[in-house]
Amino acid sequence: MPDSSNNDVVEYRAFTLDDIPAAHALSASVKWRHRADDWRLAARLGSGFAAVDQHGQLVGTALAFEFGAQAATLGMFIVSPEHQRRGIGRGLLDRLIAKLGSRMLLIHASNEGKPLCEARGFTRIDTIHQHQGAAFQPPLVSLPPGERLRPIGAKDTPRLAGLASRASGLDRTALMPALLDVASGIALDRDGELIGFALFRRFGDGHVIGPVIAPESPDQSRAKALISYWLALNAGMFVRVDTPLRYGLSSWLEGLGLPLVDTIEQMALNGPPSADATLTQFALTSQALW
Template sequence: MPDSSNNDVVEYRAFTLDDIPAAHALSASVKWRHRADDWRFAARLGNGFAAVDQTGALVGTALAFQFGAHAATLGMFIVSPEHQRRGIGRGLLDRLIATLGARTLLIHASNEGRPLCEEQGFTRIDTIHQHQGAAFQPPLVSLPPGERLRPIGAKDTPRLAGLASRASGLDRTALLPQLLDVASGIALDRDGELIGFALFRRFGDGHVIGPVIAPESPDQSRAKALISYWLALNAGMFVRIDTPLRYGLSSWLEGLGLPLVDTIEQMAKNGAPSTDAALAQFALTNQAVW
């Protein structure tokens, strides 16, 4: 599936597990923190395209992650710095969209990528604030009467998937077991009923907290309690949290010592996911799978 631009010939083919070493090097070249293991996790969950030049060298990647029959997220978009502004990003995005049909499509777009996404019919639905750091001081956050934090048990998985599906509007039945294979979890319990949770796992050269799922409240105390739990256990470690602007956690996170380091636009095509108004996803799993 060749394409030509600026006298360069680029071929698009399916991304495979054999591409991971080159993809890892490509992501390092654009200063992503991803490990090879992070690429393997993404490649097991999704599928997509690789762009290669005349020599067979990998110069671009893009993956799609399908959640049920009606929605998919798009991510792991990279074009090597030497090959940017040659239509490769457009070629990758066009091919992903063509394989996914009329599904609701979700993507996180940088300032540079947003015009292309808008041309393809994506519209902004929120902004994501990326916070990260190691010098944090988490406070003790009180929970309402009858609520407590407890370890996640093996029998909790279906309930966790249900909560995550309702909060995100995406079918998380297949994702949650795979996340739990690589993450630790803490549950929010109300009188014996699991009502929220937060996962903590290795990512890049540190750790990430997410997803964080909890009922909304005026002070977002439940989400703060879940996040503070992991920060208190891992003081001094490099930690990242990606949180939607609409939930208003950024100032609180900055006050803990997790500065805002980046913002990115959350965009949708063919409608937005239908979420449960009683629940919220306060932190992303990651920017590829949401």
């Protein structure tokens, strides 16, 4: 499906596994930390479009990740620096919106991408703070009586998917097994009942903690205990945590030595998602997957 702008001809087609090497190079050109393995995970979980120029070179990508029949997240949006401001991002977004129909759509938009999302009807629902660093000293965080951290077991997967679905408002039934293939997990247990968890996995040139899901508490102690667990085990490693502004963890993360390095707008179309008010997702799985 060709398009033209500024004497350039751009074709849009389905993104394939064969595009991963070029997509990895494209993400590096805009200073994303993604590995080829991160792209492979995204391509395994989602589908979308590639934009190629008249020479067949990949100049743009955009993927969608469907969660049940009612919702999807959008991510892996990149346009090469040499081809920006030529309508390619608009072409990619419009094709994803058309492909997904009336689903509730969720996206994390940069300052540059926000006007385009607003023009397509997306509205802001929160701001995400991206924290990352390697020099941290996590404190020991006390949990309420009867609660403890324990390893995640093989039989926990359905319960983890249920908690993740309730906390996000998205169907995480298919996502959770795929994440557990590439992540380690710690569970929050209350008198034998699994009530929260946090995953830790390789990402880019370091690791990411997320999702982090737990019941809220006045001092956010449960979320802090889950995050501190992984930081204590991985002192000196490069770690990233993406947390919604409204949950108030940013100052605490900065105090641990994970500085705020970026902010991004969380936006929804035909939304927002209907999450369970008794559970909170304190940290994202990723900006593409939420």
